[in-house]
Amino acid sequence: FNFTLMVVGEAGIGKSTLINTLFNTRVFPDKDESTIGETRRGVEISSMSAEIQENGVRLRLTVVDTPGFGDSINNDDCWQPILENIESRFDAYLTQENRVNRSKISDNRIHALIYLIKPTGHALRAIDIEFMKRMHTKVNLIPVITKSDTLTQDELVGFKSRIIADINYHGIQIFKPQWESFEDPEVINENKDMLSKIPFAVIGSDKIIEKPDGNRVRGRLYPWGIIEVENEKHNDFIKLRKMLVCTHMEELKDVTDSILYENHRSQKLVT
Amino acid sequence: FNFTLMVVGEAGIGKSTLINTLFNTRVFPDKDESTIGETRRGVEISSMSAEIQENGVRLRLTVVDTPGFGDSINNDDCWQPILENIESRFDAYLTQENRVNRSKISDNRIHALIYLIKPTGHALRAIDIEFMKRMHTKVNLIPVITKSDTLTQDELVGFKSRIIADINYHGIQIFKPQWESFEDPEVINENKDMLSKIPFAVIGSDKIIEKPDGNRVRGRLYPWGIIEVENEKHNDFIKLRKMLVCTHMEELKDVTDSILYENHRSQKLVT
Numbered sequence: 001f002n003f004t005l006m007v008v009g010e011a012g013i014g015k016s017t018l019i020n021t022l023f024n025t026r027v028f029p030d031k032d033e034s035t036i037g038e039t040r041r042g043v044e045i046s047s048m049s050a051e052i053q054e055n056g057v058r059l060r061l062t063v064v065d066t067p068g069f070g071d072s073i074n075n076d077d078c079w080q081p082i083l084e085n086i087e088s089r090f091d092a093y094l095t096q097e098n099r100v101n102r103s104k105i106s107d108n109r110i111h112a113l114i115y116l117i118k119p120t121g122h123a124l125r126a127i128d129i130e131f132m133k134r135m136h137t138k139v140n141l142i143p144v145i146t147k148s149d150t151l152t153q154d155e156l157v158g159f160k161s162r163i164i165a166d167i168n169y170h171g172i173q174i175f176k177p178q179w180e181s182f183e184d185p186e187v188i189n190e191n192k193d194m195l196s197k198i199p200f201a202v203i204g205s206d207k208i209i210e211k212p213d214g215n216r217v218r219g220r221l222y223p224w225g226i227i228e229v230e231n232e233k234h235n236d237f238i239k240l241r242k243m244l245v246c247t248h249m250e251e252l253k254d255v256t257d258s259i260l261y262e263n264h265r266s267q268k269l270v271t
Numbered sequence: 272f273n274f275t276l277m278v279v280g281e282a283g284i285g286k287s288t289l290i291n292t293l294f295n296t297r298v299f300p301d302k303d304e305s306t307i308g309e310t311r312r313g314v315e316i317s318s319m320s321a322e323i324q325e326n327g328v329r330l331r332l333t334v335v336d337t338p339g340f341g342d343s344i345n346n347d348d349c350w351q352p353i354l355e356n357i358e359s360r361f362d363a364y365l366t367q368e369n370r371v372n373r374s375k376i377s378d379n380r381i382h383a384l385i386y387l388i389k390p391t392g393h394a395l396r397a398i399d400i401e402f403m404k405r406m407h408t409k410v411n412l413i414p415v416i417t418k419s420d421t422l423t424q425d426e427l428v429g430f431k432s433r434i435i436a437d438i439n440y441h442g443i444q445i446f447k448p449q450w451e452s453f454e455d456p457e458v459i460n461e462n463k464d465m466l467s468k469i470p471f472a473v474i475g476s477d478k479i480i481e482k483p484d485g486n487r488v489r490g491r492l493y494p495w496g497i498i499e500v501e502n503e504k505h506n507d508f509i510k511l512r513k514m515l516v517c518t519h520m521e522e523l524k525d526v527t528d529s530i531l532y533e534n535h536r537s538q539k540l541v542t
């Protein structure tokens with residue numbers, strides 16, 4: 001079992017914390033804050049793998065990070081290295097598929113791209129729209145609002161609806177749970193519930209806090225209260241995790257293989 | 272009495288809310304969220320004035336906004352229009368000073384520039400450093416971290432110290448409360464206290480929340496607690512307001528007139 005996830009977001013958006021929280025594993029190592037300020041030129045692509053256990057299944061998770069995205073003063077074309085990486089992985093698969101001996105094809109294609117959205121409260125920024133327009137036909141796009149504790153529940157509702165309006169206006173395809181009418185009603189309800197929360201607004205934390213009632217929770221401790229990552233009243237983390245790691249992982253891989261890869265392959269063979 | 276304040280920060284950073292909260296006045300009108308997404312080209316300069324009452328004194332406050340700063344995909348030179356605006360106000364003053372009849376000089380020079388820093392938790396970004404390096408000899412720079420409720424108290428301490436380290440490393444001059452050893456010990460302590468909190472980390476809100484104990488406070492209501500803008504345990508808003516509007520307004524105008532303007536004037540007359 002393997003799964004390759006790409007994560008894109010500006011420095012400080014909460015990317016490392018979110019990935020470590022999602023998989024309960026220090027996938028991203030601790031930051032050395034003294035090197036953060038070094039102005040990188042452009043985007044790097046760096047890959048980290050971890051063996052994790054999910055639902056009793058051992059999974060080789062690869063997270064492809066994209067440090068430098070959106071961090072420069074001039075971010076023209078900062079999606080270019082990311083698009084090239086996704087396409088080169090399709091090409092590598094195509095090469096393997098064309099071999100005589102195909103018994104050992106390794107699938108390193110990007111199965112999902114989590115695109116992190118800053119919780120400004122307004123709407124998508126120019127860079128968000130540009131990026132998603134260029135990626136949505138190549139990869140399963142999962143936009144996620146990070147640090148959603150920045151916004152109150154009312155602000156989130158407005159923010160999410162403006163994001164969805166922007167996404168529809170620009171004809172951007174994002175990954176959405178779908179269902180057939182003949183499916184189990186419980187599955188249908190779960191999918192409808194997930195769909196109603198998209199884009200997910202999440203909070204991440206690498207700290208365990210002890211609550212006044214003695215419970216220990218993953219969260220963030222403030223003078224005014226404790227934010228709980230796994231409290232569904234506080235944010236959509238549980239839903240994102242469930243969709244990504246549990247209910248929709250196979251679908252993400254299927255769509256990558258049977259639609260996104262096939263489209264890339266036909267375009268490539270035609271030209 | 273007049274005071275001209277320039278505010279610089281990317282869309283969504285909390286600028287309008289902060290200014291309205293600082294002066295308890297709707298200086299910035301309600302946003303029409305439907306127009307926010309329009310990708311502006313470059314930076315605009317727009318000015319709003321309000322008559323406000325502070326410490327029983329009537330004050331004509333002018334806030335110069337800089338929408339578009341940092342919002343494009345390519346932000347090269349986005350400081351240029353801002354620098355030109357500051358300098359053209361110096362030039363306008365110089366022109367008036369050189370007139371025969373100088374009884375009616377109107378002072379529209381920028382007395383302080385609040386530069387808003389995103390609460391990423393890491394350090395200053397390239398655009399923050401570039402901007403401040405270009406401005407600090409022309410205007411009183413007051414860097415302020417907005418939406419500081421995004422960061423826990425430990426994270427804030429680390430973040431502030433890295434920001435100050437960056438500022439010192441790049442030789443950036445920021446406005447700091449100063450004192451003479453002969454001053455009233457209470458004044459000295461107040462100034463030391465303010466200095467220890469710089470850069471101020473603030474929270475803004477245009478909502479009044481009723482607390483469980485019946486008190487009504489300006490704040491933000493979350494499922495996990497109520498953040499209070501005017502609670503000094505929650506953020507530095509009270510300190511920023513005091514420094515800007517009460518204890519250091521005269522000093523900000525003096526430094527502008529006797530140091531920043533004079534430097535600009537001598538450079539101008541030499542060339």
Ligand SMILES: Nc1nc2c(ncn2[C@@H]2O[C@H](COP(=O)(O)OP(=O)(O)O)[C@@H](O)[C@H]2O)c(=O)[nH]1
Nearest residue numbers: 011012013014015016017147203204392421426
């Ligand atoms: N308020 C808030 N802060 C967060 C959250 N997740 C991470 N942070 C903090 O934001 C800062 C940057 O997080 P990090 O994961 O290193 O960001 P990255 O640069 O995108 O990888 C750290 O101080 C984190 O503790 C969140 O969900 N809410």
Ligand SMILES: Nc1nc2c(ncn2[C@@H]2O[C@H](COP(=O)(O)OP(=O)(O)O)[C@@H](O)[C@H]2O)c(=O)[nH]1
Nearest residue numbers: 120121150282283284285286287288418474475
């Ligand atoms: N968490 C948090 N949100 C804030 C704060 N100040 C403003 N906001 C919210 O951030 C969003 C954008 O604020 P606004 O002042 O319009 O930002 P501007 O575009 O910089 O003028 C709104 O939803 C505000 O309610 C703050 O101190 N903390």
